[in-house]
Amino acid sequence: EVQLVQSGAEVKKPGESLKIxxxxxxxxxxxxxxxWVRQMPGKGLEWVGIIYPGDSDxxxxxSFEGQVTISADRSTSTAYLQWSSLKASDTAMYYCxxxxxxxxxxxxxxxxxxxxxx
Amino acid sequence: QSVLTxxxxxxxxxxxxxxxxxxxxxxxxxxxxxVHWYQQLPGTAPKLLIYGKNNRPSGVPDRxxxxxxxxxxxxxxxxxxxxxxADYYCQSYDISLSxxxxxxxxxxxxx
Numbered sequence: 403e404v405q406l407v408q409s410g411a412e413v414k415k416p417g418e419s420l421k422i423x424x425x426x427x428x429x430x431x432x433x434x435x436x437x438w439v440r441q442m443p444g445k446g447l448e449w450v451g452i453i454y455p456g457d458s459d460x461x462x463x464x465s466f467e468g469q470v471t472i473s474a475d476r477s478t479s480t481a482y483l484q485w486s487s488l489k490a491s492d493t494a495m496y497y498c499x500x501x502x503x504x505x506x507x508x509x510x511x512x513x514x515x516x517x518x519x520x
Numbered sequence: 521q522s523v524l525t526x527x528x529x530x531x532x533x534x535x536x537x538x539x540x541x542x543x544x545x546x547x548x549x550x551x552x553x554x555v556h557w558y559q560q561l562p563g564t565a566p567k568l569l570i571y572g573k574n575n576r577p578s579g580v581p582d583r584x585x586x587x588x589x590x591x592x593x594x595x596x597x598x599x600x601x602x603x604x605x606a607d608y609y610c611q612s613y614d615i616s617l618s619x620x621x622x623x624x625x626x627x628x629x630x631x
Contacts, residue, residue: 507556509568
């Protein structure tokens with residue numbers, strides 16, 4: 403079964419650092435783009451960035467460039483999203499998903515990681 | 521503000537047919553990029569509903585269908601059921617952004 407499993411919920415204080423994870427299984431992790439998507443409380447979906455674990459090619463949404471860092475470890479089939487200094491406005495649910503190799507859609511999605519900064 | 525525009529809400533009675541619109545621009549749908557649709561049930565992760573030119577992943581009922589013309593797309597749901605109550609998002613690729621866009625989402629209420 404193709405699936406993405408994300409790390410658990412986090413509660414942090416402003417200024418702290420954080421790294422959340424997304425582990426893939428059932429597919430060739432290195433050969434698929436992995437995207438991160440933010441959903442703020444009661445709001446819609448926003449593209450954060452995307453990474454190709456095969457060569458670590460990474461693209462960021464202009465809204466998130468410089469605010470977060472995306473990385474991947476091919477040996478553990480895991481992608482990461484990290485912050486060096488969290489803000490209250492980073493409070494949101496963060497989802498990872500696999501980009502299709504055939505087109506620009508995302509499937510499957512991870513279950514989400516809730517990040518609370520307070 | 522999303523570059524893909526969806527109505528904030530739609531509603532319909534069980535058994536009815538509803539449509540959800542998604543309006544893009546010349547830098548995304550108008551360039552020929554496909555529109556894809558996701559369903560997000562309350563408290564769960566989004567799930568792919570329709571991809572490409574009206575394709576449904578395994579397990580998605582044929583009550584769901586998608587269409588696109590120029591810079592507009594729509595999702596249609598026939599035979600509305602209570603379990604269809606969810607948020608629906610359209611998504612495409614944008615060449616000006618060099619990245620992916622989501623619509624603002626539409627909340628479907630089954631009356």
